[in-house]
Amino acid sequence: MGxxxxxxxxxxxxxxxxxxxxxxxxxxxxRLLATKGYDAMTVDEVAAESGMAKASLYxxxxxxxxxxxxxxxxxxxxxxxxxDALRARAETAAAxxxxxxxxxxxxxxxxxxxxxQLEGEMPSLPAHNSSLSASLQSNDDYxxxxxxxxxxxxIWITEAQTRGQLQAAFPPEMVLYTLFARACDPVVxxxxxxxxxxxxxIIDWVMASTFQGLGAATAR
Amino acid sequence: MGxxxxxxxxxxxxxxxxxxxxxxxxxxxxRLLATKGYDAMTVDEVAAESGMAKASLYxxxxxxxxxxxxxxxxxxxxxxxxxDALRARAETAAAxxxxxxxxxxxxxxxxxxxxxQLEGEMPSLPAHNSSLSASLQSNDDYxxxxxxxxxxxxIWITEAQTRGQLQAAFPPEMVLYTLFARACDPVVxxxxxxxxxxxxxIIDWVMASTFQGLGAATAR
DNA sequence: GTCTATAGCTGGATAGAC
DNA sequence: GTCTATCCAGCTATAGAC
Numbered sequence: 001m002g003x004x005x006x007x008x009x010x011x012x013x014x015x016x017x018x019x020x021x022x023x024x025x026x027x028x029x030x031r032l033l034a035t036k037g038y039d040a041m042t043v044d045e046v047a048a049e050s051g052m053a054k055a056s057l058y059x060x061x062x063x064x065x066x067x068x069x070x071x072x073x074x075x076x077x078x079x080x081x082x083x084d085a086l087r088a089r090a091e092t093a094a095a096x097x098x099x100x101x102x103x104x105x106x107x108x109x110x111x112x113x114x115x116x117q118l119e120g121e122m123p124s125l126p127a128h129n130s131s132l133s134a135s136l137q138s139n140d141d142y143x144x145x146x147x148x149x150x151x152x153x154x155i156w157i158t159e160a161q162t163r164g165q166l167q168a169a170f171p172p173e174m175v176l177y178t179l180f181a182r183a184c185d186p187v188v189x190x191x192x193x194x195x196x197x198x199x200x201x202i203i204d205w206v207m208a209s210t211f212q213g214l215g216a217a218t219a220r
Numbered sequence: 221m222g223x224x225x226x227x228x229x230x231x232x233x234x235x236x237x238x239x240x241x242x243x244x245x246x247x248x249x250x251r252l253l254a255t256k257g258y259d260a261m262t263v264d265e266v267a268a269e270s271g272m273a274k275a276s277l278y279x280x281x282x283x284x285x286x287x288x289x290x291x292x293x294x295x296x297x298x299x300x301x302x303x304d305a306l307r308a309r310a311e312t313a314a315a316x317x318x319x320x321x322x323x324x325x326x327x328x329x330x331x332x333x334x335x336x337q338l339e340g341e342m343p344s345l346p347a348h349n350s351s352l353s354a355s356l357q358s359n360d361d362y363x364x365x366x367x368x369x370x371x372x373x374x375i376w377i378t379e380a381q382t383r384g385q386l387q388a389a390f391p392p393e394m395v396l397y398t399l400f401a402r403a404c405d406p407v408v409x410x411x412x413x414x415x416x417x418x419x420x421x422i423i424d425w426v427m428a429s430t431f432q433g434l435g436a437a438t439a440r
Numbered sequence: 441g442t443c444t445a446t447a448g449c450t451g452g453a454t455a456g457a458c
Numbered sequence: 459g460t461c462t463a464t465c466c467a468g469c470t471a472t473a474g475a476c
Contacts, residue, residue, distance in 0.1 A: 129259075
C-alpha cells in the first residue's frame with residue numbers, strides 16, 4: 001500500500017521500538033519459563049512483566065505457544081553462538097599447535113548449559129504436552145536451530161567416540177540426549193535450592209557424575 | 221450412630237467395595253500421570269477411566285492434588301516393598317556367606333525405577349508447581365514414605381562410599397537425587413519414544429552412563 | 441451412594457474505543 | 459498501535475434428584 005519503489009527499506013523508529021518490545025517480551029517469557037514452567041506461566045504475567053497490555057502482546061505473538069517457541073529460539077541462538085565461539089577458538093588453537101579435543105568442547109557446552117540453568121535463564125518446557133510439542137515441531141525457526149545445534153554437537157560426539165574420549169558403546173543419539181538433559185537437570189535444581197553449595201561446586205559435581213559416573217575411580 | 225459397643229469392626233462388604241474403587245482410581249491416576257502429566261490430566265478423565273462419576277470420586281478424594289498424592293504414595297509403597305525385598309534377600313545371602321554389596325542394591329533399585337518408567341507406570345509430577353508441592357509436603361502419608369525411602373537408600377549410599385564402591389567426593393544427598401532422577405529421566409523417555417531399542421538395552425545404557433559415566437574407560 | 445447438571449473461576453484470546 | 463473491557467472454553471468442585 002502506498003508503495004514508493006525507490007525508497008530502500010530502512011528500519012523506521014517504530015520498527016526499532018517493536019524490536020525492543022519483542023525482546024522485552026522474550027526476556028520475560030524466558031525468565032518465567034525458567035522459574036515457573038510453561039503451564040504455570042500466564043500470558044497476563046508476561047504482559048505485566050514486559051510492561052505492556054495483553055492485547056498489544058497478542059499483536060506480536062499469536063498464541064502462548066508461540067511465546068514459548070520464541071523463548072526457545074532465543075536460548076538456542078545463544079547456545080549456537082556459544083558453540084560457534086568454541087569452534088572459532090579451537091581453530092586458532094589448532095593452528096597454534098595446541099588442538100582442543102572434541103570431548104573438551106562437549107564439556108564446555110555442558111557447563112554452559114548448567115550455568116545458564118543455575119542463573120535462572122534456562123527456559124524449561126513440560127516433557128509431556130502434546131499441543132505444545134506439536135506447535136514447536138511445526139515451528140521452522142525452532143526446528144532449524146535445534147537441528148543445527150544437534151548436528152554440531154553430534155560431530156563432536158562421534159569424533160570423541162572414535163578417539164576414545166567417550167564410551168563408543170553408546171549410540172551418539174543417547175549421548176546427545178544426555179547432554180541436553182543437563183540443561184534441565186533436576187539434580188542441579190535441587191542442589192541449588194538446598195542453598196548449601198556454590199554454583200561452581202554444583203557444576204563440578206554434576207560434570208563429574210555425567211562424564212565419570214557415580215562409581216568410584218578405583219571400582220573400574 | 222446406633223453404636224453397638226461389643227461388635228468388633230470387621231470390614232463390611234461396602235467398605236471392601238470402597239477399597240476396590242479407591243484402588244481403581246489410584247491405578248487410573250497413576251497411568252494418567254505417567255502418560256500425560258499432572259496438568260494435562262483432568263479429573264473427568266480419572267472418573268471415566270476408573271468407571272465412576274466424578275461426584276462419587278470427590279467423595280473419596282477431596283481434590284485433584286489429593287489424587288496425585290495418593291498415586292505418589294502408592295508408587296512409594298511399591299518402591300519401599302522392592303527395597304525391603306532386596307534387604308531381606310541380602311540378609312539371607314549374607315548369612316549364606318555371599319554378601320550383597322550396597323552398590324549392587326542401589327543398582328537394583330535404579331533398574332527398578334527405570335523399568336517402571338519404561339512400562340508407563342511411573343507417575344511424574346511437574347517440578348515447578350508451588351500449589352501441588354505445598355500440598356504434597358503437608359501430606360503426612362507421602363512425606364513419611366518419602367523419608368523412609370530416602371533413609372534406606374542413604375544408608376546404602378554412605379556404605380557404598382566408605383567401601384569405595386561409589387565416588388566419596390559426592391555429597392550423599394547428591395547421589396540420592398541422581399538416583400531419584402533416573403525415575404523420570406528424559407533420556408529414557410526419548411530413547412523409548414525413538415522405538416529403536418529394547419527396554420533392556422535402554423536400561424543397560426543409562427545404568428552404565430549413571431555409574432560409569434559417558435567417558436571411555438580408557439580415558440580415566 | 442451414585443449420577444446429572446451446573447456453579448464458579450481461571451486464563452487464553454479478542455473487539456472496539458482512542 | 460495501545461489499552462480497557464470483555465468473551466468464552468475448559469476445568470475443578472458441588473448441589474440436588476433418585
